[in-house]
Amino acid sequence: MEIDVNGVRHTVDAEPERTLLTLLRDELDLTGTKYGCGEGQCGACTVLIDGAPARSCQTRAGAMGGHKITTIEGLAQHDALTHEPILHPVQEAFLDAESMQCGYCTPGMIMSGVALLNKNLNPDDAAIMQAMQGNVCRCGTYPRIVAAVRRAAKYMPRVVA
Amino acid sequence: MTTFEPERYELLAGPAYNFPLDRRGFFKSLGGGIVVASFLAQADAQESGGGRRGGQSAPKEISAWLHIDRNGAVTAYTGKVEVGQNARTSLTQAVAEELGAPMSAIEMVMGDTERTPFDMGTFGSMTTPQMIPQLRKAAAAARKLLPEGDWKSIDFSKIDESLNGVTAGTMKPTAQWTVLGTSPKKVHGRDMVTGRHQYTSDIKVPGMLYGRILRAERFKAKLVSLDASAAKAMPGVTVVEDGNFAGVVAPTPAAASNALAALKAEWNAPPQTSSKTLYSDLRKTQGNGRGGTETGSVEKAMAEADKKLERTYTVAYIAHAPLEPRAAVASWSGDKLTVWTGTQRPFGVRSELAQSFHIPEENIRVIMPDTGSGYGGKHTGEAAIEAARLAKSAGKPVKLVWSREEEFTWAYFRPAGVIDVRGAVDKNGRLTAWEFHNYNSGTSAINTLYDVPNKKIEFHPVDAPLRSGSYRGLAGTANHFARECHMDELATLTGVEPLEFRMRNLKDDRFKAVLQAAANRFGWGKGSFGIAGGFEKGSYVATCAEVRVEPGRPPRVIRVVQAYECGAVVNPDQLRNQNEGAVIMGLGGALFESIRFDNGKILNPHFAQYRVPRFRDVPNIEIVLVDRKDLPPAGAGETPIMTLAPAIANAIYAATGERLRSMPLLPGAEVQSAPSGSFLTPAGRKRSGRRHGCQRGTHECARHNHPSVANCPC
Known part of the structure; x- marks a missing residue:
């Protein structure tokens, strides 16, 4: 089957029991998406499917035909001239607010934050916490993550009518 | 002392x-x-x-x-x-x-x-x-x-x-x-936000295969028999059997899981105890405790005391639950071994490997990539040894990543403990006697900094039911919990306001300074407030907490101010980050984290059953740094976790009149409802009523092959 990850089409085996998480990590070497529990309880494996957040550990790779998948590796844009990566506003905000300690939850947190801002450009703290309640940061950087998502909202590209 | x-x-x-x-x-x-x-x-x-x-x-x-x-x-x-x-x-x-x-x-x-x-x-x-x-x-x-x-x-x-x-x-x-x-800023921060940083579990080396370990049904079990014929018949699968150790190696993680599932094993385990009888089991100590030297005479002071109190405090077993489970990649070249693994003791793991494989340490290289946290939970080399054993038989490099259930079961725990405290005060609200017996949980921060003429402090080692080890702050949390709750109880007994009671019994100026700094910023006074302070590993900490109690709901921590003094501050923002993180991690142990076990099995080895703090548990947190440029810097990874629990327990008493003396403080709150569906469940859509596994708090519908419940008709 064919699968679209970060705008690149890959032809992969669709073993029935395979999860999107192991496909990304072990076959496509996109290891930014993390295993945390394999049970959809921690959010470390969060990716975007057609712009909406999904637990890749609970998503069957075989169901991904025709869908666009975005992982943490696909968030940054590249400058057309210099090819330098330009970080997504949520990535920049995580750096600015130092919203991490060990960093293991960070990719999943960022993907959840991006998914929220994709549909709500002005979330208040309650909306951020509501949207990210399923992501665990065992180091306890939650207040910094909320601050980062709030800050990133200001820098999200907006369509001007 | x-x-x-x-x-x-x-x-x-x-x-x-x-x-x-x-x-x-x-x-x-x-x-x-x-x-x-x-x-x-x-x-x-x-x-x-x-x-x-x-x-x-x-x-x-x-x-x-x-x-x-x-x-x-x-x-x-x-x-x-x-x-x-x-x-x-x-x-x-x-x-x-x-x-x-x-x-x-x-x-x-x-x-x-x-x-x-x-x-x-x-x-x-x-x-x-x-x-x-x-x-x-x-x-x-x-x-x-x-x-x-x-x-x-x-x-x-x-x-x-x-x-x-x-x-x-x-x-x-x-x-x-x-x-x-x-x-x-963090020097490798950019790698973390782009997914480029390679943790152990992300490492891939040429020719690498994937391993899984056969786990015993119960602790202390012996492998009686193993039928591996079905697994051995699978393509590319190697089954490794070595005494009580058994595992599989396969070309993909899924193939390894299938091979593991095909192993038919019989185990034999002795009967074992249960968390239901934990605190009485922990009192079955043998012989005398450690320490135990007495200053003055506690008995005499107790007998002559104006007011006195005797109480018992308990702390449960809890798990570190680092978000990156134990993992290792092992590669042999002849009798030389290279292992990448997330451990707080790479040289210690090298020794463990040398002992396990009877090879000199010079033949072993252990490499520790920056790791998905440890909290004292990654001192040992289990995954490294297991991966190396599998790789030895497979003749190829092997990666082993523990599952969440394995991490919750086969890692070690923060020790549970029972602490008996006796204290006495005179009519001026000054401590006259202090006796403190800690069963099993440990000696960190067991001594009191309060000024008391007659005291006896003793640690009692116990043959404990679960494998225990280091945890952020070790027993500092348990000992501060017992001490600072007991101080609060004595303050109540004597009718002296809790902060004043502590100040009256302190000579240590650094301790007084953090208590005052926390109280000032918090706006200490009457309210649903609690305070606790302490010292360990060169640092002083004081915490004020406010709780909200509403009928029919468990008390909720809404505000925390923590003052911290560790000499000259090396990196103020990261020191705040460590304090904030410790307060949040500490909330779990204080309120709801608890490992339950029975007859050699862990009963709650999943995040759905073992509640850890999440976004909505977090109170408003303010950190006050007391920067002592005249003193050498001390560490701050551990001590910031130690005084939250007693501050909360004391606040709950102030709010309700009820004394909680057992951590976690909110039994019944250990298991959360599944993580809020919020982004798992589209807005306005009820979670109930969905079928086919779509209610598992997950995103996909397994039955209908839809990538997301949003698109699933079920």
Whole structure:
């Protein structure tokens, strides 16, 4: 089957029991998406499917035909001239607010934050916490993550009518 | 003061260290440029009593070294590791400070047994007080060997290699700091936000296969029989059997899981106890406790006391639950072994591997990539040994990543404990007697800093039901919980306001200063407030908490102010980050974290059953840093977790009149409802009523092959 990850089409085996998480990590070497529990309880494996957040550990790779998948590796844009990566506003905000300690939850947190801002450009703290309640940061950087998502909202590209 | 052996747990085995390369050979191996090494006095090398060296003693030992190449690139080598506590950045700051080099010119090589000096391990909050000065002295010495002037003006191609030295320079006075004491961003932060940073579980080496381990049904079980015929028939699968050890190796993780599921094993385990009888089991201690020397006479003081109190406090077993489970990649080349693994003790793991495989330590290289946290939970090398055993039979490199259930079951736990406290006060509200017996949980912070003429403090080791080990702060949390709750109870008994009661019984000015700093910022007074303070590992901490109690709901922590003093502050923003994180992690142990077990099985080995703090549990948190530039910096990874629980318990008493003496404080709240569906469940859509596994708090509908419940008709 064919699968679209970060705008690149890959032809992969669709073993029935395979999860999107192991496909990304072990076959496509996109290891930014993390295993945390394999049970959809921690959010470390969060990716975007057609712009909406999904637990890749609970998503069957075989169901991904025709869908666009975005992982943490696909968030940054590249400058057309210099090819330098330009970080997504949520990535920049995580750096600015130092919203991490060990960093293991960070990719999943960022993907959840991006998914929220994709549909709500002005979330208040309650909306951020509501949207990210399923992501665990065992180091306890939650207040910094909320601050980062709030800050990133200001820098999200907006369509001007 | 009563003295105790420091807590050691699994830290008993110190390797017989032999420096792998002679110094001259090592310096040459780095190529051109200059090298400066700094020696650590043996006394300092001992981690607060951890790691006995079994008679091996060198008068001096290299603790860190620094290499400056002919392009001006600086590499600093230390055996310390990064597990989220920001050591990589703070150590880079230390080198930059003394060298006058920009942080971007400096790379830290950490926790690699072949490239870095021996280090006992990263625990005990020792990186800041021990390694920062060592690196600063080396950097200061190196700076003296270089031409004067701005870093950019130095022509490194002309530096004199004969200057190589083993020496120590003089550290800058704190008042002259320009890099230390500031808050530069995490040096590898960009790799973390882009997914580029490679944790152990992300490493792939050529030809690598994937392993899984057959786990016993119960603790202490013996493997009676194993039928591996079905697994062996699977393509590319190797089954490894070695005594009680069994595992599989396969070309993909899914194939390994299938092979594991095809193993048919019979186990035999002795009957074992249950968490239901935990606290009575923990009292079944044998012999006398440790410490136990008495100052004055507690009996006499109790008999003569105006007011006295006797109470018991308990703490449950809890799990570290690092988000990155234990993982290792092992690769053999003949009888030489290389292992990448997330551990706080790479050299300790090297010793474990040497013992397990009966090969010399010189044949083993352990590399520790910056790891998805540890909290004291990754001192041991289980995954490394297992991966190496599998790789040995498979003849190929093997990666092993523990599942969440394995991490919750086969790692070790923070010890549970029972603590009996007796205290007495005179009519002026001054302590006259203090007796403290800790069963099993440990000795960290067991002594009281309060001024009391008659005291007896004792630790009672117990043959405990679960495998236990280090945890952020060790027993500091349990001992502070019992002590600071009991102080509160005594304050109530004497009718003295809790902060005033503590101040009245304290002579230690640093302790008083953090209590006052927390109280001032909090707006201490009457309300649903609680306060607690303490000292451990060179740092003072005080916490004020406010709770909200509503009918029919468990009390909720809504506000925390924590004051922290660890000498001169090295990186203020990261010190706040550590304090905030410790408060949030501490909320779990204080309110709802608890490992339940029965007859050799863990009953709640999943995040759905073992509740950890999430976004909506977090109160408003404010951290007050008391910066003592006149004192050397102490660590801050652990002590910030110790006083939250008693502050909350005391606040709940203030709000309700009910004294809670058992951690977690809110039994019944241990299991959360499934993580809010919010982004798992589209807005306005009810979670109930969906079928086919779509209710599992997950995103996909397994039955209908839809990528998301949003699109699923079920």
